[in-house]
Amino acid sequence: MPRPSSFTVDEMRDRALRVFWRRGYGATSMGDLVSMAGLNRQAIYASFGGKRDLYLSCFERYQDTIVTPAFAPVEGPGRGLDAIRAYFAYQIDAADRLDLRGYGCFVANATAEIAPHDAAVRAHVAQHRARLTGGFAGALRQAAGSGPAGEAASVAPLAETLFVFATGLWTVARVESDGDRLRSSVGALLDMVEGRLS
């Protein structure tokens, strides 16, 4: 019987995700993944196929392990403006706590860097965008109640605005290590949204 692998496939994805998340696709070499993430060259090719396949796998891993835990409250029952506030707070806190300052959002980084030249990445980005705008729209509708502000046509542009803001926030987070500056602009936006709904 063979020797067992050092890492499971998901452990490899987690480790590679960290490097791609921080350095992006172009600036990450296979050598970086070996030396920084501690992965085995051969294992990457055996388990994923190559660098790009690994990157795509890390994209899905990011959605499952980072986006979903943070964003699920916005999508679940009892959601509202507080759930949206909690989403932003959760992600900013996590960056502070887990030493993820300067990482930003994997999806936002991918949108700026390679989505324009890579159809598969672009498709993942579009799916992420639809998910977040949909979640925001649902939470806004819930927060506005059954009045005129709660109609779908009314919350859609607001949800889009929240998504655009979120994308910008995580991009700014790439060069901003002070979480409080991020929290300040989040607060300013959500206070305005709250005023608009009530």
Next chain:
Amino acid sequence: MPRPSSFTVDEMRDRALRVFWRRGYGATSMGDLVSMAGLNRQAIYASFGGKRDLYLSCFERYQDTIVTPAFAPVEGPGRGLDAIRAYFAYQIDAADRLDLRGYGCFVANATAEIAPHDAAVRAHVAQHRARLTGGFAGALRQAAGSGPAGEAASVAPLAETLFVFATGLWTVARVESDGDRLRSSVGALLDMVEGRLS
């Protein structure tokens, strides 16, 4: 006497800017700059030093020829909320008109892709951020008048929010060719800001 150059230095910067703007730093090779931008290899090294130096030069060229014309009204006299609206409209229109769809903002792209690993780029990004937040803050103060909403401490978080939103808008523009979707979220945000100030 020698043969004159095909391009002036600024023409070379303009041509290289287009390629870097669209493809980013990592995905742009010197061969791309030769074949896509029509530049001469030797001329690049003679005039700029190398790939990174050319990129940095294009960064400044972008600020001078793209950011300044669009953002100057926000910084000038008589500025207000309309000037901010005009800035967003001008940039979205320019992308439609000049076939710049999918380009986004050179600075936002640089923020996501390489600012974290390159101190010189990071410094340029920080300067750009200070300029835009400062301009937004001044226009907001003007728009709010001398009431309590016009105090510096009050408009600062709002200006930061506008900058974060703008960064996100141009990042989303990398994968969104429909200018109307961008205009819609701009309108939703600025309507809220207007409500907050009055």
Next chain:
DNA sequence: CTTGTAGCAGAACAATCGTTCTGGTACTGG
């Protein structure tokens, strides 16, 4: 038209990239 200067195109270069290959090794089942 001649001359001389510097710009230009493409070859050549070393370094680095993603990928593949090879031998030794660690581990499980019997």
Next chain:
DNA sequence: CCAGTACCAGAACGATTGTTCTGCTACAAG
């Protein structure tokens, strides 16, 4: 303890990268 399997580390490979080098060429001055 033994044997066999597949994992691991590092060398090796071709392709591509940024950069430099080499003639040739186009053009302005005389």
